[in-house]
Amino acid sequence: QVQLVESGGGVVQPGRSLRLSCAASGITFSSYAMHWVRQTPGKRLEWVAVISHDENDKYYADSVKGRFTISRDNSKNTLYLQMNSLRAEDTAVYFCAKGDYWAAARTGVSFDWGQGTLVIVSS
Amino acid sequence: EIVMTQSPATLSVSPGERAILSCRASQSVSNNLAWYQQKPGQAPRLLIFEASTRATGIPARFSGSGSGTEFTLTISSLQSEDFAVYYCQQYNSWPPMYSFGQGTKLEIK
Numbered sequence: 001q002v003q004l005v006e007s008g009g010g011v012v013q014p015g016r017s018l019r020l021s022c023a024a025s026g027i028t029f030s031s032y033a034m035h036w037v038r039q040t041p042g043k044r045l046e047w048v049a050v051i052s053h054d055e056n057d058k059y060y061a062d063s064v065k066g067r068f069t070i071s072r073d074n075s076k077n078t079l080y081l082q083m084n085s086l087r088a089e090d091t092a093v094y095f096c097a098k099g100d101y102w103a104a105a106r107t108g109v110s111f112d113w114g115q116g117t118l119v120i121v122s123s
Numbered sequence: 124e125i126v127m128t129q130s131p132a133t134l135s136v137s138p139g140e141r142a143i144l145s146c147r148a149s150q151s152v153s154n155n156l157a158w159y160q161q162k163p164g165q166a167p168r169l170l171i172f173e174a175s176t177r178a179t180g181i182p183a184r185f186s187g188s189g190s191g192t193e194f195t196l197t198i199s200s201l202q203s204e205d206f207a208v209y210y211c212q213q214y215n216s217w218p219p220m221y222s223f224g225q226g227t228k229l230e231i232k
Binding site: 043044045046050059062105106107108109110111114116 | 124155157159165166168169172173178208212214215216218219220222223
């Protein structure tokens with residue numbers, strides 16, 4: 001049974017930073033690409049970032065490039081999202097999701113999702 | 124960026140009937156298309172990937188079709204638990220720049 005549990009959300013002022021975590025269990029975490037996907041208050045889903053199983057490859061949506069950093073610690077089965085220079089438009093529920101093997105045709109598929117953590121950027 | 128457009132925004136169907144949801148890509152995504160279901164207060168759940176492959180545990184009443192730019196999700200004989208919001212997602216872009224449609228809300232008629 002795959003379990004992904006996000007944490008670290010909260011209310012933060014514009015321009016500040018926040019780090020999200022996603023603890024994984026029930027999978028061989030080090031084998032899979034992992035994603036962050038967010039859902040806006042209007043319920044739109046937006047892919048945020050992906051990281052390869054070995055952390056060698058990372059890609060970002062244009063809207064977060066240069067401000068957000070995805071990382072992972074395979075020894076702790078944990079995925080991270082460091083969010084800097086936060087803006088009001090970053091307000092969303094952030095989900096972590098398990099992808100497929102890196103560079104496989106299905107790398108971009110989110111096979112399993114956590115329940116999400118809410119980030120509110122407001123002064 | 125590949126833009127995904129879903130139609131209709133809302134679909135009203137009676138239980139037991141068939142629902143057909145559409146998704147269009149602004150450029151070809153081959154068959155690299157997934158469908159997700161989301162119920163209120165829950166995370167999205169993968170239904171279909173590779174345009175037509177059902178994910179583990181997904182009932183056979185869910186089927187996907189299409190390739191290139193036009194895709195369809197068909198739910199035959201709607202059950203009460205199927206009323207939800209459905210999203211399509213393309214994952215064809217490389218380097219990765221994945222994108223979702225805006226969603227179709229399937230409601231009880």
